[in-house]
Amino acid sequence: MSPFLIVMLVTLGAMLLGAAVLHVVPRLGSPGRSLSEALCRAPLLDLVITWFTVAPMIAGSIAGASLLGQTTPIGALMGLLAAVLGQVAAVMAWTVLHELANPQARRGPRIVHTLNRKVGRVRNHAAVWWTAWAVPVFWVVRVAQYFIYPPLTWLIRLPRYRSREWVNVSRHKFRGLVGHDLIWCLYCDWMTGVWSLGAEMLRNVESFWCPIRFDSAKKCENCRVDYPDIAGGWVFADADMHAVARVLDEKYPGPGGDNSWFGHPARLTVEGQDRVAP
Structure with missing residues (x-):
């Protein structure tokens, strides 16, 4: 054979x-x-x-x-x-x-x-x-x-x-x-x-290291389904590094010391309950 x-x-x-x-x-x-x-x-x-x-x-x-x-x-x-x-x-x-x-x-x-x-x-x-x-x-x-x-x-x-x-x-x-x-x-x-x-995992990586929107509006629109922070905290493409530093100072460290992406459920809930009342 x-x-x-x-x-x-x-x-x-x-x-x-x-x-x-x-x-x-x-x-x-x-x-x-x-x-x-x-x-x-x-x-x-x-x-x-x-x-x-x-x-x-x-x-x-x-x-x-x-x-x-x-x-x-x-x-x-x-x-x-x-x-x-x-x-x-x-x-x-x-x-x-x-x-x-x-x-x-x-x-x-x-x-x-x-x-x-x-x-x-x-x-x-x-x-x-x-x-x-x-x-x-x-x-x-x-x-x-x-x-x-x-x-x-x-x-x-x-x-x-x-x-x-x-x-x-x-x-x-x-x-x-x-x-x-x-x-x-x-x-x-x-x-x-x-x-x-x-x-x-990539949502955490992107928001932690580069919370800056893309220059292309179409790319932002296409990607925000998978990366909601594009419309929920990333600075505009025509902003400056001061704005980026302010966002990082505001968002990190995250709840419980975890540096999650801005829209992560851990940032929106406390022990499973909404942080903000509906």
Whole structure:
């Protein structure tokens, strides 16, 4: 058997084995259900995501370089390609098996069927698979949340966050969500939490180090959804450094010593109660 095929089949097997474990664990009584819940939120979810996404790519690259005996990057690239094909095959195989195991939901209303009618089957499937390119990007963002942001919480007292409140998945509990719809909804579930936590961290960073509006009014308008302090405390682009210093003196240190962004809930509430009466 060719090394390429070996890497692909091992990856396929590892992916399906991992999926089988996740299906079996919640059926192992109360301890299994507790473990299953823990696997659905950080930090254990990060290990699950790594197993299904980046770990096969890394292992495939290493195995490819070793099995193919290439002194150039070609072996690693071929191993990476084999691993990715194994991942794709695993998703497709699991999709079929999961839909066969849930015939009633398979025949009921489906996201995939509705969108296929709207934009066409080929275009819909091509588009959703195209988004898979972003998976390693979100994984790197999550790694950055582990290694880059935490030191800022004790160096400059930016607020800490409970990652599990952001990075978790729950859409597998939604009734009737199976197969194709489920796997892509879980992807979005995880991705949205990772990205939202990253945006929250960046709100603290931006307001702490550079509370100055952009010169472009359109950019301010576009960005203030994710950075509300643009309209809630940052100085105007035509102001001066005296204004910036006044804002920093006014806003920091924040409540409880945490230097959160200006619109952070901690600045607006005291032990969960509004600071300003409605």
